[in-house]
Amino acid sequence: MTVHPRRFFLSPRIGRFVGLAACLALATGFTGSRDTALLRNPGPGVATPAGSPALIYIIRADDWMGHEWSEDAIRVGLLESDMEAGVDYEFKMLSAQGDLATLPSLIDAAIDAKARIIVTLQDATLEAAVRRGTTVPIIFQLLSDPFAAGAGTSDSNHMPNITGVYSPGFGDPEQTRRVDLIRRILPKATRLGILFSPEEQLSVSFKQRMTKAAQQAGLKVTAVPVGNVGEVSDATRSLCGKVDAIELFGNVAHSGFAGLIKVAKECKVPVFSPSPFEVMQGATAALYPDFQDGGAIAGKMIARVLRGESPAKIPFYRVQTTKLAVNPGDAGSIGVTVPPDVVKQADTVVGKGAKPQ
Amino acid sequence: MNLLIGAATLGFLLTPLALGVFISYRIYHTLDLTVDGSFGLGAATVAALLVIHVPPLVATALGMLAGVMAGFLTGAIHTRLRVGTSLAGVLTSTALYSVILFIMGSGNLSLASSDTLVTVAEGLGHRFGLPENLTILGTTVRGGSLTELGLMALLASALVLGLTVLMRTDLGLAMRAAGNNPQMANAVAVDVNYMIVLGLGLSNGLTALAGALFAQSQGYASIQMGIGMVVTGLATLMIGEALLGKRPLGRWICAGMAGAVVFRLLVAGAIRAGLHPNALKLVTALMVLTVLVVPHLVRGARGGRQPEGG
Numbered sequence: 001m002t003v004h005p006r007r008f009f010l011s012p013r014i015g016r017f018v019g020l021a022a023c024l025a026l027a028t029g030f031t032g033s034r035d036t037a038l039l040r041n042p043g044p045g046v047a048t049p050a051g052s053p054a055l056i057y058i059i060r061a062d063d064w065m066g067h068e069w070s071e072d073a074i075r076v077g078l079l080e081s082d083m084e085a086g087v088d089y090e091f092k093m094l095s096a097q098g099d100l101a102t103l104p105s106l107i108d109a110a111i112d113a114k115a116r117i118i119v120t121l122q123d124a125t126l127e128a129a130v131r132r133g134t135t136v137p138i139i140f141q142l143l144s145d146p147f148a149a150g151a152g153t154s155d156s157n158h159m160p161n162i163t164g165v166y167s168p169g170f171g172d173p174e175q176t177r178r179v180d181l182i183r184r185i186l187p188k189a190t191r192l193g194i195l196f197s198p199e200e201q202l203s204v205s206f207k208q209r210m211t212k213a214a215q216q217a218g219l220k221v222t223a224v225p226v227g228n229v230g231e232v233s234d235a236t237r238s239l240c241g242k243v244d245a246i247e248l249f250g251n252v253a254h255s256g257f258a259g260l261i262k263v264a265k266e267c268k269v270p271v272f273s274p275s276p277f278e279v280m281q282g283a284t285a286a287l288y289p290d291f292q293d294g295g296a297i298a299g300k301m302i303a304r305v306l307r308g309e310s311p312a313k314i315p316f317y318r319v320q321t322t323k324l325a326v327n328p329g330d331a332g333s334i335g336v337t338v339p340p341d342v343v344k345q346a347d348t349v350v351g352k353g354a355k356p357q
Numbered sequence: 358m359n360l361l362i363g364a365a366t367l368g369f370l371l372t373p374l375a376l377g378v379f380i381s382y383r384i385y386h387t388l389d390l391t392v393d394g395s396f397g398l399g400a401a402t403v404a405a406l407l408v409i410h411v412p413p414l415v416a417t418a419l420g421m422l423a424g425v426m427a428g429f430l431t432g433a434i435h436t437r438l439r440v441g442t443s444l445a446g447v448l449t450s451t452a453l454y455s456v457i458l459f460i461m462g463s464g465n466l467s468l469a470s471s472d473t474l475v476t477v478a479e480g481l482g483h484r485f486g487l488p489e490n491l492t493i494l495g496t497t498v499r500g501g502s503l504t505e506l507g508l509m510a511l512l513a514s515a516l517v518l519g520l521t522v523l524m525r526t527d528l529g530l531a532m533r534a535a536g537n538n539p540q541m542a543n544a545v546a547v548d549v550n551y552m553i554v555l556g557l558g559l560s561n562g563l564t565a566l567a568g569a570l571f572a573q574s575q576g577y578a579s580i581q582m583g584i585g586m587v588v589t590g591l592a593t594l595m596i597g598e599a600l601l602g603k604r605p606l607g608r609w610i611c612a613g614m615a616g617a618v619v620f621r622l623l624v625a626g627a628i629r630a631g632l633h634p635n636a637l638k639l640v641t642a643l644m645v646l647t648v649l650v651v652p653h654l655v656r657g658a659r660g661g662r663q664p665e666g667g
Contacts, residue, residue, distance in 0.1 A: 063635070092631075094628070094637075095635070095637065096637075097635075097637055097638055099585070099638075100575070100579065100581065100582055101367060101371070101571070101589070101621075102624055102628075102637070103575075104363050104367065104574075104575065105360060105363055105364055105367070105621070105624060105625050105628055106628060107363075108359040108360040108362070108363040108364075108625075109359075109360045109625075109628045109629060111359045111360075112358060112359045112360045112496060112629075123465075124577075124579065127467065127469075127575065127576055127577050128575060128576075130469065130576065131574070131575055131576035131577075132359075132363075132499075132502075133499050133501055134499070135490075148465075148467045148469070149467060149469065149577075150467060150469025150470065150576065197464070198458060198464075199454075199458055199463075199464030199580040199581075200463075200464045200465075201463035201464055201465055203464075204463065227454065
């Protein structure tokens with residue numbers, strides 16, 4: 001059987017071959033768009049040539065406003081350690097955009113690019129990095145539980161290439177302080193509603209601790225689970241008229257905060273949050289771990305590692321301090337007055353156009 | 358090199374997912390939305406068993422079995438209660454969310470201190486002289502990465518072979534007949550409802566196996582692991598079909614594996630391109646589109662034949 005040359009070149013088999021070749025070319029980086037800066041950087045343990053900044057990969061599992069804060073705070077820590085961006089180090093950001101299957105590939109990409117340090121911003125990222133078994137120094141920033149990720153068994157006994165900053169942040173003293181804050185702003189409150197994510201271990205733990213602290217303070221607690229972002233508004237509505245204040249824990253509740261605050265304002269129920277960003281969006285007050293302190297310490301850890309110190313000799317740092325943000329304006333719009341002493345005590349007072357400091 | 362090895366490993370690891378979607382979508386012509394739940398169920402079951410030191414092989418088998426049960430449930434809701442397959446899948450998947458929480462006791466379970474198939478394979482590799490680290494094309498690669506790649510490639514190939522053989526048996530023919538032409542299958546004494554339940558069980562069992570392998574590869578299980586897996590499964594299958602075609606049957610099934618590997622390689626390519634982090638999914642989608650379109654364009658130029666994929 002004779003095959004016309006044109007038919008041969010345009011046959012489905014050839015088409016598939018062309019498709020496969022195109023994909024392999026894209027995958028192996030023959031696209032010409034590869035960041036050539038990656039090629040210039042030496043591997044771990046290799047001295048950085050003069051004039052070539054050390055490549056630091058910041059990897060996150062998902063995108064969240066707080067990450068930008070963390071990254072800025074890390075820069076502050078590096079600056080305080082006399083490390084200059086573009087001269088001593090260069091940041092490279094990678095995000096899995098919520099796709100957990102992509103996380104290991106991001107870690108691999110950083111290793112292949114001969115990153116001097118990998119900074120992990122979420123527990124899932126650290127878990128993926130630990131699993132890859134790399135020897136590249138890893139510094140985590142403001143995780144909730146590095147021990148569950150397998151990074152170590154105590155602050156000083158940890159994997160030799162891993163250190164960082166964590167904040168279980170919402171333990172018993174903090175929850176008691178959280179209840180005290182509600183009491184100071186709402187002295188007549190007797191009922192507290194809590195939105196939490198049952199699928200998030202920490203969220204459940206916080207809810208339990210907060211419930212215990214609130215009950216000890218004489219508050220009746222109604223806890224409502226939220227399984228997905230779409231349920232947050234309805235869950236908030238279910239609390240309307242039944243509670244005097246709402247507290248929230250967990251990524252789902254935080255992701256659905258826009259819906260939550262809209263309903264809460266309609267019902268004139270003040271919202272208390274563990275996130276300062278939500279105070280900017282209308283929550284009455286937030287008691288939160290000191291992101292900036294943690295980030296700056298992580299930045300200083302990075303500087304120490306860049307100067308040759310082993311992460312094995314740098315103990316994990318647990319963020320000790322909490323900060324207070326209040327929003328008297330939005331509180332006033334639902335008939336709640338934030339007492340002047342609370343405003344005075346706050347680290348951040350959110351008003352029109354103001355931002356947390 | 359690490360990126361390529363990791364991506365290929367992930368591709369082989371997700372092959373059971375593609376094969377599961379192949380059974381429901383191509384054999385039974387139905388979009389089974391149980392997939393998101395059964396993937397997470399497989400991951401959760403294996404993690405919960407591994408932390409209490411159940412042998413990894415047994416835990417993986419039980420993870421797969423849990424997925425089979427989920428598929429049976431969807432099949433039973435569809436065939437016995439006359440609920441559409443998609444809605445039955447949604448209902449099962451929704452219920453599985455709570456089941457997974459009960460199994461794990463929380464939304465996240467770490468396997469950091471547990472033996473898994475991956476660590477066992479790594480140990481075997483070292484026993485046979487594989488070094489801790491080795492250099493390939495100038496890049497340091499962990500020996501464990503290679504054993505993991507080998508393990509997943511072996512498993513994926515065995516599954517492809519097994520499914521191809523199964524589909525050529527009388528049982529497989531009956532399943533295909535029940536999916537392609539239920540009336541005719543019924544006329545030749547094939548119990549169509551039974552075949553649907555069986556097929557969905559097998560499909561979700563494979564999906565749960567993918568979840569079980571994924572959890573062991575990642576070192577933890579999370580309630581969020583299954584989210585979006587039905588889309589991933591469809592994408593991998595269609596990429597594979599675009600590259601390998603649908604005939605003969607063996608090649609069609611093999612397309613599931615090829616699609617899974619190529620899809621992860623494309624994601625790796627998008628990461629390697631070093632673009633803005635926010636652009637990752639956009640670039641991945643464009644790359645997948647390129648791979649899907651090129652064969653079709655060639656076929657179109659050849660004489661306007663209808664595309665096979667999608």
